[in-house]
Amino acid sequence: MVKLILTLSISGGLFALALFALKPFMGNRLSKSFQYYIWIVVLLRFILPFSFGINLMDFTFAAPDAPPTAEETVIPAGNSVNPPNINPAAGNNAVNNINPDIAGQPLQAPVTTDSAKPFDLVKTLTDNLLWIWLAGALVSLAFNILGYWRFMRYIHGGAAAVEMPDCGAAVYKSRFAPTPMLVGVIRPRIYLPDIEYTEIQLDNILRHELTHLRRRDVWLKWFVALVVSSHWFNPIVYFMRREISRACELSCDEAIIRSLDGAAKQSYGDTLISVVSESRYPAGVMSTTMCEEKKKLTERLVAIMNYKKKTKMTVVITAVLAVVITGSALAFGASVEANTDKIMPSEGDVLTSGYTNEKIPDTEYSISLADLRRLAAKGDELIFEDFSGYEGKDVGSGLYIQYFKVEGGYALHVGGGAVTGKPMYATFSITGIEENIDIRYDNIDEFIGKYPVPDELSAQIYGYLDTIMSSPPQSSATDDYIKAHQTEYDAIVDMGMPALPMLRAILESGGHSLQDSIAALLVQDIVAAQQGKPHSEWYDNVLKAAMSDVEHWSQDKIISENAGAVYYSAQNSRAYEMFQKNIFANLADDWTAEIGGIENPVWNYKTFAQYQILDHNFLSVSRHEELYYCTFSADNNKFGYIVVAYDGSSLQKISAAETPYLYDFRTILDEITDKGNEAGLDLLSAAASRVKLVDTTRNRSDEVILFTDDGGDHYIYYLDTSGLIKASDPK
Numbered sequence: 001m002v003k004l005i006l007t008l009s010i011s012g013g014l015f016a017l018a019l020f021a022l023k024p025f026m027g028n029r030l031s032k033s034f035q036y037y038i039w040i041v042v043l044l045r046f047i048l049p050f051s052f053g054i055n056l057m058d059f060t061f062a063a064p065d066a067p068p069t070a071e072e073t074v075i076p077a078g079n080s081v082n083p084p085n086i087n088p089a090a091g092n093n094a095v096n097n098i099n100p101d102i103a104g105q106p107l108q109a110p111v112t113t114d115s116a117k118p119f120d121l122v123k124t125l126t127d128n129l130l131w132i133w134l135a136g137a138l139v140s141l142a143f144n145i146l147g148y149w150r151f152m153r154y155i156h157g158g159a160a161a162v163e164m165p166d167c168g169a170a171v172y173k174s175r176f177a178p179t180p181m182l183v184g185v186i187r188p189r190i191y192l193p194d195i196e197y198t199e200i201q202l203d204n205i206l207r208h209e210l211t212h213l214r215r216r217d218v219w220l221k222w223f224v225a226l227v228v229s230s231h232w233f234n235p236i237v238y239f240m241r242r243e244i245s246r247a248c249e250l251s252c253d254e255a256i257i258r259s260l261d262g263a264a265k266q267s268y269g270d271t272l273i274s275v276v277s278e279s280r281y282p283a284g285v286m287s288t289t290m291c292e293e294k295k296k297l298t299e300r301l302v303a304i305m306n307y308k309k310k311t312k313m314t315v316v317i318t319a320v321l322a323v324v325i326t327g328s329a330l331a332f333g334a335s336v337e338a339n340t341d342k343i344m345p346s347e348g349d350v351l352t353s354g355y356t357n358e359k360i361p362d363t364e365y366s367i368s369l370a371d372l373r374r375l376a377a378k379g380d381e382l383i384f385e386d387f388s389g390y391e392g393k394d395v396g397s398g399l400y401i402q403y404f405k406v407e408g409g410y411a412l413h414v415g416g417g418a419v420t421g422k423p424m425y426a427t428f429s430i431t432g433i434e435e436n437i438d439i440r441y442d443n444i445d446e447f448i449g450k451y452p453v454p455d456e457l458s459a460q461i462y463g464y465l466d467t468i469m470s471s472p473p474q475s476s477a478t479d480d481y482i483k484a485h486q487t488e489y490d491a492i493v494d495m496g497m498p499a500l501p502m503l504r505a506i507l508e509s510g511g512h513s514l515q516d517s518i519a520a521l522l523v524q525d526i527v528a529a530q531q532g533k534p535h536s537e538w539y540d541n542v543l544k545a546a547m548s549d550v551e552h553w554s555q556d557k558i559i560s561e562n563a564g565a566v567y568y569s570a571q572n573s574r575a576y577e578m579f580q581k582n583i584f585a586n587l588a589d590d591w592t593a594e595i596g597g598i599e600n601p602v603w604n605y606k607t608f609a610q611y612q613i614l615d616h617n618f619l620s621v622s623r624h625e626e627l628y629y630c631t632f633s634a635d636n637n638k639f640g641y642i643v644v645a646y647d648g649s650s651l652q653k654i655s656a657a658e659t660p661y662l663y664d665f666r667t668i669l670d671e672i673t674d675k676g677n678e679a680g681l682d683l684l685s686a687a688a689s690r691v692k693l694v695d696t697t698r699n700r701s702d703e704v705i706l707f708t709d710d711g712g713d714h715y716i717y718y719l720d721t722s723g724l725i726k727a728s729d730p731k
Contacts, residue, residue, distance in 0.1 A: 002129045002417065004049060005230075012046035012227075013236040019325075020243070032303065034318050036251035039244045040220070041326055046227045046237070129417060133233070140229035152183065155191055162192070168210055179275060182209040185218055204271040211252050220248070250303055257304055269301050366391045366404040367412060369444070372428075376439040384420050410448070412439070449501050449542055458502050461495070464488040469514050478517040489518075493525045500526060500546050507553045520550050554684075563688035563707065567665045570610040575628050575646040580605060584651065588632060591642055595658045598640065601632040607664040609690045611643050616695050618706070618714065627654065629690050631662055639663075657703075663719045665690075665705060672705070672717055675724035681707055681715045 019042060026035055159174035170187070175194040182190050190209045197205065212218065224244055228237045257265050367375075367390050375386055384400075392402040392414075401415035410430050416423040428444060429436035430451050437447050468485040482489050492499055499522070506519040527543050570576055578584070588601045611629035613622040624645040631641045640658040644651045665672070665688060676683055691706040693716070707715040717724045 002133070005133060008046055008049060009231045009234045012042060012231070013234055015045050016042050016236050016240045020239075028303070030314065030318050030321070032247065032251040032254040034322070036244070036247040038322065038325060039240070039247065042240065043223060043227050046231055136232045137229050140232040141226070144225045144229065155183075158194075159191065164206075167206060169213055171206075180205045180209060182212045182218060185222060188213050188218065200267055201271045201274060204268050205275070207256055208252060211255050212248075215252070215255070217248050217252070220244075250300060253300055253304055265304055269304050272300060272304075365407045368407045369448075372406055372412065372439065373444060375426075376444055379440050380422070382426060382440050383422055384414065384416065384418075387414060446542075446545075450504065451501065461492055461499055461502055464492050465515055465518060468518055478514065478521065481514065482518065482521070489522070492522055493529060496526060496530065497542070500542065504546055504549050507549045516553065520553055523547070523550050557684065563683050563686050564665060564669075566687040567609055567689060567705075568606075570628055571606075571608050573610075573628075573646075575626065575644075575651065576605075576608050578646070578651055579603075579608065579628070579630065579644070587653075591653050592632065592634075592640060592656050595640060595656055597636070598632075598634045598638055598658070600635040601640070602634075603642075604631045604633060604662070604664070606666070607631040607641075607662070609665070611690050611692070612706075613692045613694060614706075616693070616697070621694055624654070631659075631664055633662070659703075659719070663703065668722075671722060672724065675717065675722075676707075676715065679715060679724050679726050681724070681726075682709060683707075685710045686715070 019038065023035075155174050155176045156172070158176045159172040162171040162173055164171045167190070169182070170189045171192065172189060173192050173194050177191040177193045180190070180192050182188060190206065190213075192205070224241050228241055231237045253268075257268060260268065371390075375382060378386065384402075387402065387404070390404055392404045395401050395403045395413070400417070400419050401413055404412040404414070406412050406428070410428060412426065412428055414423045414426045416425075426439050427436045428439050428442075428447060435451070437444070467488045468481050471484055472480055492503075503519045503523050503526075506516060507523070509516075523546050527547050530543055585603060588603060589598075592598045592601045608628065608630045611627040612620060613627070615621050626646040628644050628646060628651075629641055630644075631639060633639055638658060639660070639662050640656060641663055642656045643654040645654050646652075661667075673683060675681075686707045686709040689706050689708075691704050692701055693704050693706075694701045703719045705717040705719065707717070709715070714727045715724060716727050
């Protein structure tokens with residue numbers, strides 16, 4: 001990847017320099033539009049690795065031939081080398097079981113490591129070039145985006161719309177606009193300084209900006225910004241950006257005056273002079289302006305006065321030059337051949353690492369699970385040289401990436417910026433599963449338990465599940481399906497531990513179908529059947545993790561489909577949409593000021609819910625038809641909530657209060673579940689709502705979550721005391 005970026009930057013830079021060299025020749029001989037749009041070819045050269053089969057960059061980055069040294073092994077054509085096996089007990093550098101076919105041939109010297117080796121800054125930077133480039137690109141792009149955002153906020157803050165129905169773009173006058181300009185890609189706008197222009201001047205200004213709009217010049221400016229950000233380390237791109245901006249204005253002028261007579265050209269030039277004389281300071285980023293820099297004005301005026309329609313010969317020369325330039329761009333293509341980054345030797349190559357590029361037969365594996373566990377035990381001390389005794393395949397282009405087949409149908413990819421030292425990653429995966437782990441930091445056995453290779457057992461489990469779910473079709477109760485097919489259900493339970501990974505994978509998919517419900521019950525029964533039996537610590541942890549999956553699945557079902565779905569139903573309301581607007585985010589400080597001691601409060605939008613004020617008979621006593629509730633968190637580890645009223649068009653603050661913790665259903669679901677089980681509350685069949693209970697007889701009120709089950713019974717969870725009780729329905 002690093003090589004690809006460098007070759008793109010070098011080839012694009014050389015091509016840009018070639019165009020700079022042609023600039024004196026093109027001058028006024030070729031059209032300004034050609035001199036502008038030809039830069040698109042250069043920009044594409046910077047970002048797209050297109051090329052002929054052979055290009056100059058491949059020769060530039062070709063490694064010079066070098067004779068093998070005494071520390072290298074030469075593989076003669078027709079011979080093969082079986083890599084030595086590493087004896088883990090003897091350390092990283094012990095080599096044994098040498099194939100007798102290569103006895104007597106010079107072998108690679110043992111690799112030695114020195115834990116006391118001093119820190120090498122140059123090597124560290126070299127090994128992390130890709131991340132350094134990425135950080136620079138992101139910072140550069142963020143700088144452009146942030147600058148554009150800040151400029152737009154600034155200029156639009158003092159803007160007023162100007163009615164021009166036939167203009168083709170929204171027009172604004174702003175006291176902060178330094179000069180007439182076009183900004184915006186999705187919603188283009190023209191900003192004019194707060195100056196009274198004559199009708200002719202205004203016509204020329206709008207004609208200029210609308211020409212930019214028609215040609216999508218702002219789009220091209222963003223494209224230039226992307227290229228410059230990607231090649232932030234190349235000084236040529238900054239000169240290129242200035243030249244493209246210059247060519248953009250000259251070609252825009254040319255497109256306008258092409259249809260003007262002498263008097264109209266003079267008027268257009270006078271408008272340029274007037275605009276420049278009144279310009280106060282440079283315009284913002286990512287905009288096209290009538291005239292940004294005074295020193296370029298002379299060049300533009302001369303070009304306007306000297307404009308002549310191009311002859312047929314000029315058109316032919318332009319077309320030929322375009323073909324030549326495009327062909328040259330292809331010839332300067334980036335070095336993208338796979339063998340330019342090759343570290344896997346083929347026959348006749350020099351072998352220094354022990355790898356091979358021969359295809360690994362599908363029936364074999366390179367690394368056993370036992371060896372993989374020993375390699376993983378090295379942790380952060382794992383290095384490329386540790387894999388020199390295993391048969392791998394080079395799959396990298398740019399980065400060095402080695403692929404090893406692992407026992408059981410798994411795969412290991414080891415990659416980095418160099419073939420020696422610590423790799424950037426060592427990922428363990430299985431085909432068809434997006435998730436992977438790094439063997440240095442994650443547990444291999446847990447991954448295998450979670451994602452076993454599909455086999456007859458998995459097919460058998462799915463077959464049993466299909467049978468269980470086949471009948472009775474008229475029932476919606478999971479127990480009815482299990483009772484109808486108890487034999488198949490018990491067969492899965494009897495499989496025990498081997499069935500858990502697939503059942504857990506079903507739960508982790510996040511669904512709440514009949515299959516998910518059956519899988520949850522199966523996991524509970526399998527774990528229950530294993531209780532009391534002697535197991536290893538790892539086995540016990542798997543059982544605990546399986547039950548944890550069931551708990552998370554149950555809670556997610558409560559949140560998304562049952563009590564929580566009712567509790568958070570207000571997040572589909574118009575009031576919720578309005579509350580998320582910036583104006584209400586900015587009101588957080590003002591609305592919580594009455595509490596005191598709250599620093600930088602921020603709304604927790606996920607806690608937004610409908611709010612009711614009820615008496616002891618559960619009847620509404622609020623004078624507002626719609627009340628809503630949202631919590632906030634503050635920097636000084638404080639929490640609270642706000643209650644607002646919605647009248648159909650606006651929100652009004654009703655009250656605010658500080659709380660000892662976050663009063664939210666999702667946050668305290670574990671506590672509610674435990675207390676609900678004690679009180680007989682079935683959260684899977686109950687509806688929940690956020691309520692303030694007012695007891696006028698005792699002159700008190702309580703902040704609660706009110707639950708109502710299928711039978712009409714009410715359960716009250718008191719947020720202040722974390723207690724849950726059952727209350728009788730009012731008669």
